[in-house]
C-alpha cells in the first residue's frame with residue numbers, strides 16, 4: 001500500500017499546476033445557468049484549451065487519441081483542476097466520460113478516428129439516449145425500434161431525460177434491433193447525429209428550473225449501419241461498458257469539489273455564527289471524514305484498475321473498464337452530496353430560500369444524484385447481487 | 395501511487411486468518427463466552443508467530459514491518475472476535491519485557507475518561523496508564539497543549555478497582571479507582587493514542603466486514619415465502635448498505651495506516667466505529683429472531699463494537715476535531 005507519488009507523477013502535477021495558474025485567469029466569465037448555448041461554448045472552449053495543452057483524454061489510450069497517461073496521473077489531473085477551480089467538464093460530460101470511453105473500448109478503428117478526436121477537441125458534444133418513458137430503471141424494456149433498410153437503420157421511438165440534448169451533436173442511442181429476441185438480446189448501441197431529419201428535441205424543465213435535459217422524439221430517423229458500436233443485438237453488453245464508465249469514474253472529480261465546498265461552508269458558518277451550534281459543527285466534521293474516505297475509495301479503485309490492466313497486458317495506460325466498485329462509490333457519494341447541501345441549508349438559514357444563492361442551485365440539482373445514472377435502489381441491487389452474490393429477486 | 399495490498403501483505407492477511415481460524419474457530423469463540431480470559435497458549439503462539447513483535451526492528455528480534463501490516467493483522471482479530479488486550483500488547487511490545495513474545499499480557503487504559511476502564515483486568519500482569527492533559531504530572535511528555543502527556547506503568551496488584559459489569563461477555567472490564575504510577579515510560583503519547591485509535595479501528599473494520607458475510611450467508615440460506623430471504627429487496631438492500639459502510643471504513647483505515655496522520659486516523663476511527671456498530675445491528679435484523687438469541691454470534695460483534703467505539707476517541711470528539719480542521 002503506497003499513497004506517495006513517484007517523481008514522474010510529482011513532476012506531472014507541478015507542470016499541470018503551473019499551466020493552470022497561467023490559463024485560468026484568462027478564462028472569460030461563466031455564462032448564466034440557463035444559457036445553454038453559452039454554456040456549451042464555454043465548456044467547449046475549455047476543452048479546446050486542455051486539448052491544445054496536451055491534457056485532453058489524458059488517460060485514454062494513445063490509439064484513441066488520448067495521452068496514454070497512467071490512472072494515477074488522471075487522478076492527479078482531476079484533483080488539481082478541481083483544486084484550482086478549473087471549469088467542470090459540463091456539456092462534455094457524456095462524450096468525455098462515457099460515450100467516448102465506450103467507443104475507445106468497443107469501437108472499430110474507423111469509429112475511433114471519426115468520433116474521438118472531436119470529443120477531445122471539444123468540437124462535438126454527445127448526449128445519452130438510453131432512458132425512455134417506460135424504460136428507466138428497467139432499461140432493457142426499451143421500445144425504440146431500429147429497422148434495417150439496406151445499409152441504414154430506420155429509427156422510431158421516444159427518449160426521455162436526455163441531458164444536453166439541446167446542444168448535442170451526437171447521441172449514444174440504444175435501440176431495439178430484434179423485437180423477437182429476449183429483451184436483453186435484441187438491443188444495439190448506435191451513434192446518432194442529432195441533426196438527422198426526424199429528430200425532434202423538446203426541452204424539459206427540471207425542478208431546478210433549468211432546461212438541461214429534454215425529450216427526444218425519433219420519427220423514422222435514418223442512421224447508417226456503420227454507426228453501430230459493437231455487434232448487432234449485442235448492445236446490452238456494450239451498454240454495461242458505458243454504464244460502468246458512467247458509474248465508475250465519472251464522478252471522481254466532484255469529490256474533490258465537495259471537499260473544497262465543505263471548507264467554504266465551514267468558514268461561512270464561522271462567520272455567521274452558526275458554528276456555535278455543536279450539532280451542526282459535528283455534521284460538518286462527519287462530512288469531512290465522509291468525503292476524505294470517498295477520496296481514499298477512489299484512490300483504491302484507481303489503483304485496482306491500474307493493477308488489473310498491468311498483467312493482462314492491456315493497452316498501456318488504457319485504464320480498463322471499471323468494475324462494480326463504482327456502484328459502492330456512487331451510492332455513498334450521491335447521499336453524501338445531498339447531505340452536504342442540506343447541511344449548507346442549515347448554515348445559511350433563510351438564505352437557503354434565496355434562489356439566487358449559489359448553494360441553492362446545487363442543492364436542487366443534488367436531488368438528481370440518487371436518481372440519474374441508476375437510482376440508489378438499483379445500485380443496491382447491483383451491490384447485493386453482483387458483489388455479494390445474493391439471489392436475484394423475482 | 396499504488397494503493398493496493400502488496401503480495402506480502404496479502405500473504406500476511408491470509409496467514410493470520412488461517413492461524414486464527416485454526417486456533418480460534420467457532421467452538422473456541424463459544425467457549426470463550428463462558429471463560430473470556432485470553433488463552434495463554436494461543437497468546438504465546440501468536441507471540442512466536444511474530445504477531446506482537448510485528449513492528450519491532452529485526453535487530454530487536456522483531457519482524458520489521460510497519461503500521462499497515464499491524465492494521466491488517468488487527469483487522470483479522472476483529473473478524474475472529476479474538477478477545478484480549480491485543481491493541482495494548484501490539485503497542486507495548488518492545489516497551490515492556492515479555493510482551494513481544496506473548497509471555498506477558500499488559501493492559502492499556504486512558505486516564506481522564508470517566509470511568510477509567512481496564513480491559514481483562516484478571517489477565518494482565520501490568521496496567522499502563524495513558525494520562526490526559528488535565529491530570530498531567532511532572533514527567534515526560536508535552537504538558538500544556540497536548541491532550542496527553544505521560545505514560546505510567548503499574549503492577550496489576552497495586553491497582554484499585556470497583557466492579558464494572560461489561561456489556562461485552564468476551565471483554566471483562568474493571569473500573570479503575572486508583573492507580574499508583576510506579577514508573578514513567580518514555581513514550582510519544584500523541585503517537586501512542588493515534589496508533590491505539592487506528593488499531594482499534596482496524597478491529598472494527600474486521601468486525602464490520604465479518605458481519606456482512608454473516609448476514610449474506612444467512613440471507614442466502616434462510617427461506618421464507620418459498621424463497622431465500624436474500625432475494626427480498628428489503629433484505630438485500632440492508633446487506634448492500636452494510637458492504638458500502640465496510641468498504642468506506644476499509645479504505646479510510648488503510649490510508650490512515652499509510653499516512654499515519656492525525657486527522658486521517660480520526661476520520662478512519664469514526665467511520666470504522668460506525669461501520670462496526672451499524673453493520674452488527676443490521677446483521678441482527680437480517681437474522682430475524684435467531685439474531686436476538688444468545689446462540690448467534692452477532693450480538694458478540696455488536697457488543698464488542700460498542701466497546702471499541704468508546705475507546706481512543708468517541709464519535710463526538712472525532713467530529714469536533716474534523717470540523718475544527720475545516721476552518722484552519
Ligand SMILES: Cc1cc2nc3c(=O)[nH]c(=O)nc-3n(C[C@H](O)[C@H](O)[C@H](O)COP(=O)(O)OP(=O)(O)OC[C@H]3O[C@@H](n4cnc5c(N)ncnc54)[C@H](O)[C@@H]3O)c2cc1C
Nearest residue numbers: 128129130131136137161162163368371372373374375377
Ligand atoms: C438529472 C438527470 C439526468 C438524466 N440524464 C439522462 C440522460 O442523459 N440519458 C438518459 O438516458 N437518461 C437520463 N436520465 C434518466 C435516468 O437514468 C433515470 O431517471 C433513472 O435511471 C431512473 O429511471 P426512471 O426515472 O424511469 O425511474 P423509475 O425506474 O420509474 O423508478 C421510480 C422509483 O422506483 C424505484 N425502482 C425502480 N425499479 C426498482 C427496482 N427494481 N427495485 C427497487 N426500486 C426500484 C426507483 O429507485 C425509483 O425510486 C437522467 C435523469 C436525471 C434525473
